[in-house]
Amino acid sequence: MNYSEITPYIRELAELSDTNNHIVPEMYAQYDVKRGLRDINGNGVVAGLTEVSRIKAKDKDADGNEIPCEGQLYYRGINVRNIVNGFLEDNRPGFEETVYLLLFSKLPNKDELERFCNQLSAYRSLPPSFVRDMILKAPGRDMMNILSRSVLALYAYDENPDDISTANVLRQCLQLIAEFPLLSVYSYQSFQHYHNNNSLFIHYPKKELNTAENLLYILREDGKYTPLEAKLLDLALVLHAEHGGGNNSTFTTHVVTSSGTDTYSAISAALGSLKGPRHGGANIKVMQMFDDMKATVNTRDKSAVKDHLVKLLDKQAFDKAGLIYGMGHAVYSLSDPRADILRTYARKLSEEKGMQEEFELYETVEKLAPEIIAEKRKMYKGVSANVDFYSGMVYKMLGLPYELFTPIFAVARIAGWSAHRMEEIQNAGKIIRPAYTSVKQENEYVALSKR
Numbered sequence: 001m002n003y004s005e006i007t008p009y010i011r012e013l014a015e016l017s018d019t020n021n022h023i024v025p026e027m028y029a030q031y032d033v034k035r036g037l038r039d040i041n042g043n044g045v046v047a048g049l050t051e052v053s054r055i056k057a058k059d060k061d062a063d064g065n066e067i068p069c070e071g072q073l074y075y076r077g078i079n080v081r082n083i084v085n086g087f088l089e090d091n092r093p094g095f096e097e098t099v100y101l102l103l104f105s106k107l108p109n110k111d112e113l114e115r116f117c118n119q120l121s122a123y124r125s126l127p128p129s130f131v132r133d134m135i136l137k138a139p140g141r142d143m144m145n146i147l148s149r150s151v152l153a154l155y156a157y158d159e160n161p162d163d164i165s166t167a168n169v170l171r172q173c174l175q176l177i178a179e180f181p182l183l184s185v186y187s188y189q190s191f192q193h194y195h196n197n198n199s200l201f202i203h204y205p206k207k208e209l210n211t212a213e214n215l216l217y218i219l220r221e222d223g224k225y226t227p228l229e230a231k232l233l234d235l236a237l238v239l240h241a242e243h244g245g246g247n248n249s250t251f252t253t254h255v256v257t258s259s260g261t262d263t264y265s266a267i268s269a270a271l272g273s274l275k276g277p278r279h280g281g282a283n284i285k286v287m288q289m290f291d292d293m294k295a296t297v298n299t300r301d302k303s304a305v306k307d308h309l310v311k312l313l314d315k316q317a318f319d320k321a322g323l324i325y326g327m328g329h330a331v332y333s334l335s336d337p338r339a340d341i342l343r344t345y346a347r348k349l350s351e352e353k354g355m356q357e358e359f360e361l362y363e364t365v366e367k368l369a370p371e372i373i374a375e376k377r378k379m380y381k382g383v384s385a386n387v388d389f390y391s392g393m394v395y396k397m398l399g400l401p402y403e404l405f406t407p408i409f410a411v412a413r414i415a416g417w418s419a420h421r422m423e424e425i426q427n428a429g430k431i432i433r434p435a436y437t438s439v440k441q442e443n444e445y446v447a448l449s450k451r
Helices: 008-019 026-030 080-089 095-104 110-123 130-136 143-157 166-196 211-219 227-240 248-257 263-275 282-296 302-313 337-353 356-376 387-397 402-427
Strands: 053-060 066-075
Touching (some): 066 080, 066 095, 080 337, 095 110, 095 166, 095 211, 095 402, 143 166, 166 211, 166 402, 211 227, 211 402, 227 402, 282 387, 282 402, 302 356
């Protein structure tokens, strides 16, 4: 039996399912239900409290009315722009410091940071035979699925997996933060070897390297990278580490954690959420959109680029989804601070890599897209480039394969997930259980002989 085949009978059942689904978009307004847990302006329904991070996209005018403002992102109350400026001015990596801040709500001093980095370094390994038994023996085509499967498998290697005390959950989270780069890259190497017939190489991480450096080292066959490459990947990890409790994967972490389950199950569920193209896979769509644009349009001609963007919105180009990927955000309107920061350093890397022309194309689309979207769509708020718009180009310039774009997002976001899991365990006490309004009328049961 071909278990992957969609048989005629399955198609028949699917048609029956579609036919009997009578919920239509208008019913959400009729029953006053916030579809997608958002109001008409895209604001999320408040479902909890958090100290981990905050997003600011609105301010108040003199009359107390809310008005859009330049986007700001705060980690534990500290503006992420200031965090980035701090470690870049010192010419040092920032991801480990950011992880410490997110977990413990304070910036570490020099000794605390060194001790913390040493602990992560000590955890930067996998159980004996894990790579062979869990990754190489069962290679897959999707890195996020392998990553999720590997996280669940680590449960079996943990002698105390179900203890949800603060100390034990923290230990598990720190281990996963350290292990995620290895799980992601080794999964990719396995995929390349078994599915693309490329040579297999497995580099063990180096204790003296930080997270970004180790990721580049174990990914590349020669293990080499430039200081700017490591700096920019580290910056990308910082900017992706956390983004408020309302994003889909972080909310998933809260929901699953509230049930009292183990860390591996909670993080695996978050990975399943992040895998979705509406969440973590968005930067891949941006890259594919630009690849298609370069293949079909004279990108040096701004009028041709503008016409192509119109076609994208009119569902006449690329995947015909009617979207310009990388533009717009659920919260930000005037600007996404992460995109603003990445843009500056992406320009520097484009000069090092000789990709200035491609970077200029991104800037052109970033300028034209909001104007075109405003003309073609009914807008409730402004539109600007989001972090996915530039992160995909950064990863491409770093030579990272598309298959690793979303796993690297996870390498960063495991920090935020861990902080939110700790917060839920320490402050919740109730399982998260939202309500749904049933719109199905009561029906009588009919005996089988009379149907």
